[in-house]
Amino acid sequence: MVQGSISNRIRTLRFMNGEMSQAELGQRIGLTRQTIAAIEAGKYSPSLEAAFRIAHVFNVPLGEVFQWDATGTHATTRIVV
């Protein structure tokens, strides 16, 4: 199996969008604040639909929110669920 991990720029994108809170982002895409925190920390991998919703909120392509690191060495991307 191809080894790798997922990283994301949600924290940066929140900052760039008027320091949007985790709760507000969660409210806009139907997730809880805790789930947004878990996604941001790389501890939960969201569904494809949720990922697209996040990208839509920030008005950027999906690839600008989530990145695939083929080496799997990124520090904050360990997926638990």
Add this chain to the structure above:
Amino acid sequence: MSYREKIAWLSLIAMAVAYGPYFKLAAAGPGPWEPLPHLHPLGLFAVVSIVRMLILGAGYLYLRLGSPREERPLLDERDRAIEHRSISAAYYVLIAGMILVGCFMPFSSTGWTIVNAAIFWIVAAEIVHYSVVVASYRLQAS
């Protein structure tokens, strides 16, 4: 700590408080004063069930009053994934226990020993269920 994690902790505590003493007393068996053969275990189980319901009721009330509405939202996809995983784990415990109780114990035990063994495996499955919920939320907490 999220609202759902608190609920899982509450359920674990209620089971420990109620069923811990129950299994200890059930293992001791009925006393010599026992007037009816089923009165002791039935009464004990009724008391334990009431105690558990009281703990859960009081706990739910406390958590509900202590948490604003926005802190106890509907289930989202991560909550459902955790729930799915915890129920799957509990299912294997329950099915293993029921096979043991239903297929093997009738050849070696009788009556309340079998009933208590069935209750034990149901409680064990519930403990696994809520433990996986708590562990999952803990692992994903930032």
